[in-house]
Amino acid sequence: MNPGATMKDEIIKSPDTQRPDRVPPGQHLVDGLPVLHFSRVPRVDLSQWRFTISGLVENPGVLTYEEFTALPRSRVFCDIHCVTTWSSLGHTWEGVLARDLRGAVKALAEARFVTVHCLDSYTTNLPLDEFFDDDVIFATHLNGKPIPPDHGWPVRLVVPKLYFWKSAKWASGVEFMKADKPGFWETRGYHNHGDPWTEERFG
Ligand SMILES: Nc1nc2c(c(=O)[nH]1)N[C@H]1C(S)=C(S)[C@@H](COP(=O)(O)O)O[C@H]1N2
Numbered sequence: 001m002n003p004g005a006t007m008k009d010e011i012i013k014s015p016d017t018q019r020p021d022r023v024p025p026g027q028h029l030v031d032g033l034p035v036l037h038f039s040r041v042p043r044v045d046l047s048q049w050r051f052t053i054s055g056l057v058e059n060p061g062v063l064t065y066e067e068f069t070a071l072p073r074s075r076v077f078c079d080i081h082c083v084t085t086w087s088s089l090g091h092t093w094e095g096v097l098a099r100d101l102r103g104a105v106k107a108l109a110e111a112r113f114v115t116v117h118c119l120d121s122y123t124t125n126l127p128l129d130e131f132f133d134d135d136v137i138f139a140t141h142l143n144g145k146p147i148p149p150d151h152g153w154p155v156r157l158v159v160p161k162l163y164f165w166k167s168a169k170w171a172s173g174v175e176f177m178k179a180d181k182p183g184f185w186e187t188r189g190y191h192n193h194g195d196p197w198t199e200e201r202f203g
């Protein structure tokens with residue numbers, strides 16, 4: 001943890017973890033966390049890592065890893081649902097909440113959507129209001145340890161309420177947009193939104 005950062009005590013419990021049945025329709029439970037991505041695991045030198053805030057914002061800019069990890073830190077407890085039908089329950093992610101970027105970013109009134117950019121050229125899209133939901137986190141740690149490289153180190157977005165393809169690994173920035181721009185999987189047959197509880201699997 002960056003010595004300049006503050007850690008909030010409370011662990012945010014993703015609302016879906018409070019459901020009596022935590023497994024959405026058409027899903028089955030697995031132990032551990034499978035690894036899935038379309039390309040290779042990027043190699044990252046933390047001294048070169050940058051997080052870019054761009055698009056319809058008052059304060060576009062670039063954060064170094066030190067600056068990013070000096071933002072207030074939080075923990076989110078959530079379940080994971082992959083569209084390929086596996087679910088994995090009860091993970092704790094630690095990092096910077098999307099909503100804690102809000103003050104730094106100052107999205108303009110016309111911004112309605114975000115695109116998250118990644119080091120492997122992957123992208124995914126979210127409505128702005130869902131991006132700023134309480135449990136959306138740019139995580140650096142998973143279950144108390146730095147996220148393993150194949151799960152997204154050094155920084156990975158986690159969007160607990162949507163299928164896991166929305167949880168962009170190796171995140172390198174966020175772009176605020178007026179119009180929605182479907183991302184990597186959203187332009188290859190996956191649903192534009194991806195709610196696991198209503199099985200928004202395919203477009
Ligand atoms: N940058 C990046 N993020 C990504 C992907 C990817 O290929 N590249 N794949 C997505 C998909 S389809 C899934 S199911 C999850 C898998 O995450 P995991 O390997 O940590 O289980 O990452 C998502 N985030």
Ligand SMILES: [Mo]
Nearest residue numbers: 036082083165
């Ligand atoms: Mo996936």
